[in-house]
Amino acid sequence: MTQKNQDNQEIRIIQQIQESLNLLEEKIEVKTPDTHWLEQWAEKQQHIMKQSLRNEFFKFLLMALLILFITLFIFIKAPVFFYILQTLTILVIIFYCMKVQQKKQVNKR
Amino acid sequence: MGDKEWIQLAKKGDSHAFAVLFQEHYSFLVKYLIKITMNPDIAEELAQETMAKCIEKIHLYNEKSKFSSWLITIATNLYIDIKRKKKREKQWITNEHVFRKIKWQLEQQNVEWNDALTALNKLPETVRVLIVLKHYYGYSYDEISKMFHMKVGTIKSRIHYGLDLVRKELEGNDSKKPR
Numbered sequence: 001m002t003q004k005n006q007d008n009q010e011i012r013i014i015q016q017i018q019e020s021l022n023l024l025e026e027k028i029e030v031k032t033p034d035t036h037w038l039e040q041w042a043e044k045q046q047h048i049m050k051q052s053l054r055n056e057f058f059k060f061l062l063m064a065l066l067i068l069f070i071t072l073f074i075f076i077k078a079p080v081f082f083y084i085l086q087t088l089t090i091l092v093i094i095f096y097c098m099k100v101q102q103k104k105q106v107n108k109r
Numbered sequence: 110m111g112d113k114e115w116i117q118l119a120k121k122g123d124s125h126a127f128a129v130l131f132q133e134h135y136s137f138l139v140k141y142l143i144k145i146t147m148n149p150d151i152a153e154e155l156a157q158e159t160m161a162k163c164i165e166k167i168h169l170y171n172e173k174s175k176f177s178s179w180l181i182t183i184a185t186n187l188y189i190d191i192k193r194k195k196k197r198e199k200q201w202i203t204n205e206h207v208f209r210k211i212k213w214q215l216e217q218q219n220v221e222w223n224d225a226l227t228a229l230n231k232l233p234e235t236v237r238v239l240i241v242l243k244h245y246y247g248y249s250y251d252e253i254s255k256m257f258h259m260k261v262g263t264i265k266s267r268i269h270y271g272l273d274l275v276r277k278e279l280e281g282n283d284s285k286k287p288r
Contacts, residue, residue: 009276017229
């Protein structure tokens with residue numbers, strides 16, 4: 001096949017693809033939601049985003065504190081850090097369990 | 110007010126600005142996604158995910174490209190990511206199932222489904238997206254290259270390979286048709 005034939009064939013295929021996609025563009029209806037709905041949706045998304053950022057930050061802070069306590073405990077060998085760490089761990093576990101329980105109850109409703 | 114002003118407001122967290130921007134580009138976005146997914150339901154789902162991502166990443170939009178192009182970039186990356194994940198989970202629905210709804214919608218308007226669309230949908234998604242952007246939306250190789258951080262040579266060869274596959278598929282269908 002010569003180069004010219006190949007080029008012509010490619011042009012024909014591109015035209016066929018364009019015509020087919022034009023059909024989809026023209027014939028498939030898309031309903032755009034109204035501005036009010038979109039605004040509420042955007043607000044909800046922003047809220048979800050902020051909440052997840054807060055959660056991430058809380059987890060990061062907790063990990064940083066944990067590392068700091070362990071380091072201090074190892075280097076200073078002060079038992080007070082060990083007690084604080086233990087209390088904090090228990091508090092976090094209780095807080096986590098309460099949150100999970102709360103979520104379960106909401107889902108049940 | 111133009112897109113630029115709304116984008117500035119959206120960057121400050123104004124939900125009304127987001128709503129205006131989304132309303133303006135929603136139809137364009139969904140229609141683009143229909144062309145690459147061939148499924149109106151998945152297209153709408155992806156459009157929502159794209160908009161959510163847009164809210165999250167609006168501060169990264171540098172306004173060098175059109176807002177619609179930026180949305181297309183996000184949508185395409187989301188689509189390719191989801192496809193990869195679904196393939197890994199082996200839950201991706203078959204092509205025939207994907208086609209059913211869109212075929213039905215077209216047939217309701219007395220429009221016949223054609224072989225070119227079937228051939229296009231048989232292409233790997235990374236190739237189909239490039240063909241649609243280049244030969245339907247008229248993006249240049251450079252623009253596509255910037256959108257997806259790909260080399261121009263790679264894009265050219267993928268498009269050429271895709272068109273070749275479409276040609277073979279169409280020729281195969283022609284030879285099957287009764288004369």
